[in-house]
Amino acid sequence: MPNARSLRESADKGVQTMARLAYDQFGLDLGEGKEGLIESRLGKKWKQRGLASLSEYCAFVESDQTGQALTELIDALTTNHTSFFRESKHFDFLKATVFPLWRGRREIPIWSAACSSGEEPYSLAITLLEELGADAAGASILATDISTRVLAAAGKGLYASESFPRPMPAWLGKYLLRGKGSYEGWIQIKPEVRRLVRFGQVNLIQPLPKMQLFAAIFCRNVMIYFYRPTQEQVVNRLGACLEPGGYLFVGHSESLSGIEHGLEYICPATYRKPGGRRSR
Numbered sequence: 001m002p003n004a005r006s007l008r009e010s011a012d013k014g015v016q017t018m019a020r021l022a023y024d025q026f027g028l029d030l031g032e033g034k035e036g037l038i039e040s041r042l043g044k045k046w047k048q049r050g051l052a053s054l055s056e057y058c059a060f061v062e063s064d065q066t067g068q069a070l071t072e073l074i075d076a077l078t079t080n081h082t083s084f085f086r087e088s089k090h091f092d093f094l095k096a097t098v099f100p101l102w103r104g105r106r107e108i109p110i111w112s113a114a115c116s117s118g119e120e121p122y123s124l125a126i127t128l129l130e131e132l133g134a135d136a137a138g139a140s141i142l143a144t145d146i147s148t149r150v151l152a153a154a155g156k157g158l159y160a161s162e163s164f165p166r167p168m169p170a171w172l173g174k175y176l177l178r179g180k181g182s183y184e185g186w187i188q189i190k191p192e193v194r195r196l197v198r199f200g201q202v203n204l205i206q207p208l209p210k211m212q213l214f215a216a217i218f219c220r221n222v223m224i225y226f227y228r229p230t231q232e233q234v235v236n237r238l239g240a241c242l243e244p245g246g247y248l249f250v251g252h253s254e255s256l257s258g259i260e261h262g263l264e265y266i267c268p269a270t271y272r273k274p275g276g277r278r279s280r
């Protein structure tokens with residue numbers, strides 16, 4: 001019979017193995033002080049799968065060729081929490097400062113780089129259509145996440161009606177379809193909005209696929225999970241994907257101070273790549 005000490009040692013080993021796996025695969029900071037989080041978030045997972053320990057669960061995730069176990073793991077370790085028009089200051093800044101620069105552009109490529117279930121890219125698409133009208137014709141939003149589960153939900157563009165601001169402003173209603181019958185209580189994003197958004201899987205800690213340069217990148221509320229060196233690497237990779245004068249938006253709780261990057265600080269959680277046109 002294993003005694004309490006050997007059980008604890010084996011649990012500690014499992015936690016260390018998982019912290020390493022989460023770092024290697026996703027760049028996650030699950031080091032010192034996060035042992036409880038690993039145990040509480042993953043305790044059920046390995047038991048549900050009939051495995052004997054966290055170490056066995058790590059081995060299972062590493063050997064799974066489908067990628068499903070990795071998705072399940074990232075979903076358990078990070079949160080997919082998001083909402084429509086989250087951190088509204090960014091939307092105010094877009095309207096006041098950035099959109100005037102984008103009027104008349106033939107192409108406006110935007111990247112929502114950890115888009116979760118789609119609320120962020122759809123909020124951007126709706127804001128572009130509402131504010132730029134015909135000038136939004138060249139806008140396209142690449143919306144990516146590491147989790148195929150949230151991407152599948154995002155692609156449907158179907159949300160519970162409570163997901164939207166209450167009371168719903170009349171202008172917002174123009175872009176949404178209210179469900180009827182068995183879809184009562186659900187709202188579908190209209191095709192003219194969905195047409196602007198395309199979804200795909202990108203792991204931000206791996207070398208990025210070859211992409212066009214973006215006029216703006218939203219990478220909000222994901223870097224908070226990364227170790228500082230990983231954050232620096234991700235910010236620099238994103239910076240390289242911005243056109244001169246392009247904007248990087250990070251979450252308001254994610255400071256880039258102490259990180260070496262070549263971007264100009266504009267206002268909280270908002271950075272700009274030097275060059276390009278400036279607003280007056």
Ligand SMILES: C[S@@+](CC[C@H](N)C(=O)[O-])C[C@H]1O[C@@H](n2cnc3c(N)ncnc32)[C@H](O)[C@@H]1O
Pocket residue numbers: 025026027074075078079080081082083086113114115116117120144145146147150202203204205219220221222251
């Ligand atoms: C809290 S949500 C943020 C959603 C949205 N950007 C917002 O601010 O509302 C964080 C998202 O980051 C994703 N994520 C975590 N690690 C990632 C990685 N290495 N690469 C890409 N996405 C990742 C998660 O799957 C999750 O959907």
